[in-house]
Amino acid sequence: MSFKIGNLVINNKIILAPMAGVSNSPFRILSRQYGAGLVFAEMVSDKGLIYQNEKTKRLLFMTDYEKPMAQQIFGSDLKTMVEAALYIDKNSNCDIIDINMGCPVPKVAIKAQAGASLMKNPNLIYDIVSEIVKHVTKPVSVKIRSGWDHSSVNAVEVAKRIEAAGAQAITVHARTRSQGYGGLADLDVIKAVKEAVKIPVIGNGDVIDGPSAKRMLEYTGCDAVMIGRGALGNPWIFREIDQYLKDGTILERPSHDEIKEMMIRHMESLVELKGEHTAILEMRSHGPWYLKGIDHASTLRKQLSQAKTKEEFIQFIEQFFG
Ligand SMILES: Cc1cc2nc3c(=O)[nH]c(=O)nc-3n(C[C@H](O)[C@H](O)[C@H](O)COP(=O)(O)O)c2cc1C
Structure with missing residues (x-):
């Protein structure tokens, strides 16, 4: 391979x-x-x-x-x-x-x-x-x-x-x-x-x-x-x-928990690299991409695309995924 x-x-x-x-x-x-x-x-x-x-x-x-x-x-x-x-x-x-x-x-x-x-x-x-x-x-x-x-x-x-x-x-x-x-x-x-x-x-x-x-x-x-x-x-x-x-195995798609953890992990490592302000601006694009194919996520998509701080970003995700 x-x-x-x-x-x-x-x-x-x-x-x-x-x-x-x-x-x-x-x-x-x-x-x-x-x-x-x-x-x-x-x-x-x-x-x-x-x-x-x-x-x-x-x-x-x-x-x-x-x-x-x-x-x-x-x-x-x-x-x-x-x-x-x-x-x-x-x-x-x-x-x-x-x-x-x-x-x-x-x-x-x-x-x-x-x-x-x-x-x-x-x-x-x-x-x-x-x-x-x-x-x-x-x-x-x-x-x-x-x-x-x-x-x-x-x-x-x-x-x-x-x-x-x-x-x-x-x-x-x-x-x-x-x-x-x-x-x-x-x-x-x-x-x-x-x-x-x-x-x-x-x-x-x-x-x-x-x-x-x-x-x-x-x-x-x-x-x-x-x-x-x-x-x-x-x-x-x-x-x-x-x-x-x-x-030829088709793996299962990640669970909601995995998606949630990945979003937070991605955001935190971006914050470390670029500082909170730039990282959260960039996560306004990445966040909604992670939600592709997830039902009833339109409110969360909108919230993430307007998030201003790390706390807000996490809070929106927690509210949705629990
Ligand atoms: C957001 C975005 C940014 C891109 N930036 C670059 C880049 O910096 N350099 C480059 O060679 N191609 C860039 N591309 C093109 C991709 O590398 C790739 O050639 C293109 O998306 C086709 O592959 P795909 O069908 O798998 O998306 C970019 C594509 C996207 C969607």
Whole structure:
């Protein structure tokens, strides 16, 4: 069930996606404890790092509990991307440096010409990856989309350039930039990339449970699956997929008690990392995600999305779950 990225052994085929505002240290620890073989940290800006922006540098916080971990960077300027990668190589205890070539949001893809925008420029992709690989000691991976839009699906061409540039793994989110998060991930694109390169390929898009993970692995031949939205408010997803891939067992969903404890644990570790104010603001999103599928939780959802303090957050949860 394991696979390798460079010399790094990943113990299973289930990976937490980089998600801005979500894949921070506390959530990565939960994901690892509940069965993710590898976790990706949310993206950080190359310029933010080299100009020593305090907020950007704080995003690099990690602990040994979450290893193996990949730290993602985004940017489009060759020089600053190399400098940012070098900064991470020297200052972070992460195991992999990942380059974002998939982010669709205008601030990244249009204004900074980074993220998915790079898909339009395979030569620049080659230059960025090869220069970074030359300068750093950690393995480098790249996360791409299928292409910029439906008339320019070029994941295979880009993947070959990335491999030739010396990257050690590629993640394919099998949607174009113009699809955003809509439509369905196109498994044929992941399959085509897997057939075109020798380095490990991580498939991404719409894996939400054991059967969808198994389908992606079997249909595309990819080395591992990466899970984004399926993990929101649901760190249990990793052990569920792990079990299903091992013997086809579908584990029971967590009990209300487990959900309640997880919400509090997640909140408390965020408070420790970011202070109460920021943590509770972030839990306004996480809280309702944990309640997906729970009946009669609309009042609690609303309360959590307006909670102001740790005490309030706990009180609302206790009132509901008892
Ligand atoms: C809230 C959120 C934040 C995200 N932030 C990032 C990011 O920082 N870097 C990145 O490469 N992808 C980011 N993504 C995309 C995910 O990594 C993933 O590619 C996408 O959600 C598709 O996988 P899924 O269908 O399992 O959700 C983000 C997605 C979401 C929902």
